[in-house]
Amino acid sequence: MRIASKxxxxxxxxxxxxxxxxxxxxxxxxxxxxxVFSVEVLGESVYKGEKFALRFRFPDAYPMESPEVVFLTTDGWSAPAHGHIYTNGHICASILANEWSPVLHATSVLLTIQSMLASSKKKEHPPDNDRYVKKAPISPKDTHWAFHDDDV
Structure with missing residues (x-):
């Protein structure tokens, strides 16, 4: 944990x-x-005026390993309806999985999530939301994500 702590x-x-x-x-x-961070999308977007909360959990191997990042869905918070965000708060984003790099940091993730939300044209859950949420592991890091849609 020494490297992670520093x-x-x-x-x-x-x-x-x-x-x-x-x-x-x-x-x-x-x-x-x-x-935990609050996140608001800047400018005109389908999420204008909405705030969301993101929880980061850092593993002992950070920054060699990505943090676990989820939208909070408790204490009055909810996950945004987005094609890459499940109602349990899990986020399907390559930067949090196979495209993580030790040069990235919490700010990189926050900016990526803001950009992902800002570019959304409509509020909708992933097509497999109900199935995924029903069988999802506790941590999204235990999911084998398939990254095939950059248009959402």
Missing amino acids: RLQKELAELRLNGPPVGTEIIKADDLQTW
């Missing part, structure tokens, strides 16, 4: 000093294992 301490210090990306806020970052 990296996360540095990221958190930068986030506190410079702030997270515009449209996001730190809700909770009391330790180096779990952080």
Whole structure:
């Protein structure tokens, strides 16, 4: 956890000093294992005026391994209706799986999620939402994602 701790301490210090990306806020970052951010899409979008909460859980192998990132679906929060986001909060995004790189960081993920939401033309759940949610593992990192649709 030593590398992860040093990296996360540095990221958190930068986030506190410079702030997270515009449209996001730190809700909770009391330790180096779990952080929660609010996310709002900037500009005109189908999500205008809506806020969502993203939870990051950092593994011991971070940054060599991606964080677990999910939309919160408790305490009054809900996941956005989006073609790559399931109602249980799991996100089908290659940056959180096979395209993760140690040069990425929490800010990279926040910007990616904002961009993904901003480019959405309509609010809809993935076509296999009900089936996936019914059988989904607790962590989306235990899912074998198939990345085949960049148009959502």
